[in-house]
Amino acid sequence: MATEPTEQASRERERLEELRRLIDHHNYRYHVLDDPEVSDAEYDLLVQELRELEARHPEWVTPDSPTQRVGAPPAQGFVPVAHRIPLLSLDNAYRSEELAAWEARLERALGRRPSGYVAELKIDGLAVALTYQEGLLVRGATRGDGRTGEDVTTNLRTIRAIPLRLRRPVSLEVRGEVYMVRSAFEALNAHRERAGEPLFANPRNAAAGSVRQLDPSITAGRPLSIFLYTLSAVEGREQPETHWESLALMRELGLRTNPHVRRCASLDEVLSYVAYWGEHRHEVDYETDGIVVKVDRLDEQERLGATSHAPRWAIAYKFPAEQAVTRVQDIQVNVGRTGAVTPFAILDPVRVGGSTVSRATLHNEDYIREKDVRIGDTVVIQKAGDVIPELVRVLPERRTGGERAFHMPERCPVCGAQVYRPPGEAIARCMGAACPAQLVEGLLHFGSRDAMDIDGLGPAVIGQLVERGWVRDAADLYGLSAAQLEDLERMGKKSAANLVAAVERSRGRGLERLLFALGIRLVGQRAAQDLARHFRTLDRLRAASREELMAVDEVGEKMADSILRWFGEEQNRRLVERLAAAGVSLEAASAAPAEEAGAGRPWEGLKFVLTGTLEGWTRPEATRVIEGLGGEVVGSVSRKTDYVVAGADPGSKLEKARELGRPVLDEAAFRALLEEARREASSGEGVP
Missing domain, CATH: 3.40.50.10190 (BRCT domain)
Known part of the structure; x- marks a missing residue:
């Protein structure tokens, strides 16, 4: 009987290794071969069984386990990574004549035409480099400036299309493009619009923003994938002679490459490939803005070398921007989470770039004046990589006389506070500290570590508090009870009590922390500290003149005007009064000014x-x-x-x-x- 636990453990260990092999196999079938053998539900059951086994035996958990894609704590920042081989840009071509000129340069450098080419879709995403040692993923880095990127290994591990372990223990470095499929991007933007958050301009920005999150769980929640396109270094005997062979080796090792790749014997075949995808690029569910053409033989690539910014052996043929003509039905404004008031055009729906669009960004008031855009105008819009199209030009010859000029609103359409455009800046802003459009972001800032330091007041909690109408400004936080908070999702008794205690502690943070927490434009931590040390109380600060404010270190004309304008808004004064009534300290907790210091x-x-x-x-x-x-x-x-x-x-x-x-x-x-x-x-x- 004494041997039973050992036998049981042995069986469980065997099953654990089998599960890891099965999950890796199904990841390879799904992400690399696009030929899954099991349903998503069956795959999820395998992962769940593995999680349960590892929970019983935490000592068996390894970094390359499929369960270890998510779960690292948020990073304090990204560590710089020096690329062993620079990630260079590509020179561009826009016409067939430019491709021919590129080939002529290659012929002069080699003394003959290259032996052949490989043409690939140019994926519009975030360039990254992955390093594997003995088959294990050890580092993932962004391109950065080409020579120094950022270590985003923890975030890249959350992307299921990136294998944590290769199918053989090979040491290598590969480059690729993290991207977001078009359908997932549109769903993400729809969610952000409902939440009052600013929209991503295109899938590339969405992918880059997702990978560069300090919290890996946010990256894990985004629908990201990857195509690997270059084997930049490989150790051992597996040395391919051509780029085509290197792509085959990558697929064999479990690395996902784009299936739409063509080996071309001549430039005419390359141009045929370019022409085909110029017409069919919207048939794939990801953004591609051109074709990358590479010399196939690696020894020829080495002979051709590179300039300071781009390899000579590769070039990107860029597709022209797609345009359409439509009419501006109306011009409205969006209030973003930082208070930015941004105009956009409501358009007659029109098909462009493979999808129907009905809105176009207008950036700011100066842009509208420069383009002379009026409500009712016929306009040309285009999508040049941006899924949210931009307005290219107005067609004044089609005006009927019924068009109307647009004027930026003087009051926020969401909360009614003043809309103010600081001198020398392009963006107008809502001045309301309790504006619902800014509320979630404002509360996150208010409770952040460097502000009021309310531990446990995260995005999920704030979202529920705002959605239920329990918190309409920061002062409402001080009226929440533990019993009330227990009703929130994923909030037990202990968590609710801890949050109430954290809110209670924040009452005494002092004026310097409160000033920073209020989010007064241009008032950062240093300025908040100097203001608190100088004026000592919020009442004295609020009564200060422009000249008195500018007498403080760190405070210039723009900041002084921003402070005066903030306190000039009734909504903001009411917030301060409610904070005072809630027992929040409005006096400085910092040391006295330097002349009083001992x-x-x-x-x-x-x-x-x-x-x-x-x-x-x-x-x-x-x-x-x-x-x-x-x-x-x-x-x-x-x-x-x-x-x-x-x-x-x-x-x-x-x-x-x-x-x-x-x-x-x-x-x-x-x-x-x-x-x-x-x-x-x-x-x-x-x-x-």
């Missing part, structure tokens, strides 16, 4: 620069520690810098500090200096 601020007058990643603090936390002792954190290194604090992976600021001979502290040295300063502050000793 020995408790031993770093008074010292300037610090932070670079790299600190293990013990986030960047805002380290900033607060320094400022709490009287120091100032500045953004760039100069001869006036007193200390540069360098964490892991420091950037160019470290080089600049060494060049200027400024003191550099690693994290241990910074901690030592900090302890010394705290002893000075508590003992009453000042800085010598």
Whole structure:
């Protein structure tokens, strides 16, 4: 009997390995071969069984398990990645004559025509590089500037079309394009429109925005896929001689490539492929804006080399922008989550770029004036990669005299607050702090760590509070009860009690945190701290004149005007009064101004620069520690810098500090200096 647990564990371990093989196999059939063998429901049952086994045996969980695609905590930021081989751009061609000229250049460089070409659809997405070691995915990075990208491995692991483990233990690097299918993009934009969020302009922007989320769970919730198109490096004996062979090797290893690829013996065959897809590109459910043509033989690619920005052996033939003529029914405005008031045209529905469109972005008031767009005008619109089309030009010769000029509204159509366009800026904004269109984003900012620091007040909770009508502005947060919050989805007793406690703690954060939390335009953390230290109470700040505001460090003319305009809006004054009634502190919690400061601020007058990643603090936390002792954190290194604090992976600021001979502290040295300063502050000793 004593051997039964061991036998049971052995059977479960065998089943776990079998499940992983099955799931990897079905991923390969689905994503690479487009030939699934099981239904989605059957696939989900396999994954669920694997999750249950790993839950019973967490020691068996490995990074390449299919269950490990989601679940990492949100990142503090993306780490820069230096590409071993630069991810260069492509030169473009727009006419067959330009393709012929490109081939002539190749012929001169090689002394003969290339042996052949490979033509591929140019996917309109986000370029990434994937690195596998012994068959395991170890890193995924964005293109960035071509030489340095961002490490987005955790996010890319959530995309099921990217294998976490290859079908053989090969070490290699591949490049590809993360994209979002058109139908999923349209569904995502429809959801964002219902939620009052700004729309993505095109699937490329949606894909890029999804991959560059600091929270991997957001990426996991987006319908992303990938096509790999270049084997940039491979170790071992598997060395293909042509690009065509490298695509075959990638598919064999489980990497997804585009099936619509043609091997062409001549430029005439390339042009035939270009002509076909120019007519049929809307038959695939993803955006393609052209054809990439590559020299097939890899030794010829190596001989041809590259310029500083593009390989000579490849070129992108770009499809022309598609245009259509329609009529402007009306011009309306959208109020975005940051208060931006953006005009858009309501159009007579027209077919363009493979879909029917009925709206076009008009960007801002200046754009409308420049184009002289009027309600009732006949206009030309186009889709040049953007799914939300843009208005190209007006056809004034078709005017009937009944057209009407558009004027930006003076009041927000959502909340009635003033619409104001700051001098020198193109975008008008709603000034209402409690505007429903801005409410969700405003509450997220209000409760964020650097503002009122209300732990547990995330997007899902805020969405439910707003949807149920329980919270119409930030002051309503202070009237919520634990019993009320327990009624929300995924909110148990303990979570509800914790959130109420976090809201309660936020009442005493002080004026500097509240000023930043209110979201007054141009008032960042530093300005909020300076304003709080100078005026000490919100009443004194609210009564200040323009000249008095500008007497504060960090406050210039534009910021002073923004503060005056914010307090000039009745809706905002009412919010402040309700916050005060709810017991939120309107007085400064920070130290007194510099002239009043004593020995408790031993770093008074010292300037610090932070670079790299600190293990013990986030960047805002380290900033607060320094400022709490009287120091100032500045953004760039100069001869006036007193200390540069360098964490892991420091950037160019470290080089600049060494060049200027400024003191550099690693994290241990910074901690030592900090302890010394705290002893000075508590003992009453000042800085010598």
